[in-house]
Amino acid sequence: MTGHCAALAVVLSSIDYGESDKIVTFYTLEFGKLKGIAKGAKRSKKRFVNNLEPFSYIKLLFFQKPGRDLVMLEQADIIGRFDSLLTDIDRLAFGSYCLELLNEMTPEGQINQKAFELLLKFLVMLDQGANIRTLVVFFEMRLLSILGYHPHLDMCVVCKKIPDGVNKIFFSSAKSGILCFNCRGQEKSLILASPGAIKFLMLAAKTDVDKADRIAMPDWAAEECKKVMDDFLRYQLGKELKSKRFLDKIQAMGEGQEAIGRTYSP
Ligand SMILES: [Zn+2]
CATH class of the missing domain: 2.40.50.140 (Nucleic acid-binding proteins)
Incomplete structure (x- = not known):
């Protein structure tokens, strides 16, 4: 060029x-x-x-x-322009985080049409009012998948057994995948996740981000997916993103307000 x-x-x-x-x-x-x-x-x-x-x-x-x-x-x-992002602090915070994530994870000058399409579709969905928590998990997993960094979630990375779908699963960022009870070893930073949450992550990796709104993710699953993704991305990037700290603060404030709303509503 x-x-x-x-x-x-x-x-x-x-x-x-x-x-x-x-x-x-x-x-x-x-x-x-x-x-x-x-x-x-x-x-x-x-x-x-x-x-x-x-x-x-x-x-x-x-x-x-x-x-x-x-x-x-x-x-x-x-x-x-994605105007709602400029007037809605939650959407602005989530959007800023996703821009920084893409920026950090991609080298200059490497063409990737799928990553561009993902970014554009994500911004349209975010602007149109899609459920933020679901959308961000889908963006993160799709991006990892497109760039070839997605974790292995279909079977235990050590013994290759497929999870039974009942017992909890251990996620290891260092091993980039899941471990069964027998193979979990001594690693201290494992994250306990339900089979249901892991299924949502697998779905997110292969689903177009503009279909994220059709998938209803319950709060407990969104919470577990977030824990796994936060840990995995921090491990991959070797640091916490600036926009991520801001985002977590905004979310904590939002949850606080919701709690106040619940307490004082008649
Ligand atoms: Zn195993």
Whole structure:
């Protein structure tokens, strides 16, 4: 890729650079993850309007010089905005987390059409008011599956036995899969999960994210899936994401409010 290029892109992050420039990270259909500089984007609003903010879905024109890390952004025309994300703090927090997760898990310049489609469908669903907890588990599992990092959930990773569907299962992030009672060994960081929750994760790995809303995940299963995914992703990334800490705070506040609502409702 050199010279003038065009791409369909979603803005993952945008940071101010110097007096008047912005450095923007995109996920594009044609080039995978891409980083570019928008000269004068802060000073002159004309060329880029406000189209370089996170969540913007744009048609991007840029210029690539050989040997340069950053492409030069030339124009950004808006195709779609996900407006509810800007007025609903829960959706904003979940959306920001998923953008950061995709950003952290993908290298620059590696084309992955499925990952782009997943991101776009996820944002549409999130904007349209889909159940957030289900949607995020589906996004996480689909992303892991598309990128080839999904954990092995259909049988014990040691003895290869298929779980009986009754007894609890042990999930190991270090072994990237499930362990049966006999094979659980001495590992301290195992997560106990119900066969039902593991089935939801397996379903999420192979289901298109735009069908997530058709699946009713009970609260206990959502809670167990979250525990498994949080631990596994922290292990894979080697750190906690910034947006994840914010998200957990928002969720804790939401649950607090719900509890107050339950206590004081007539
Ligand atoms: Zn086993």
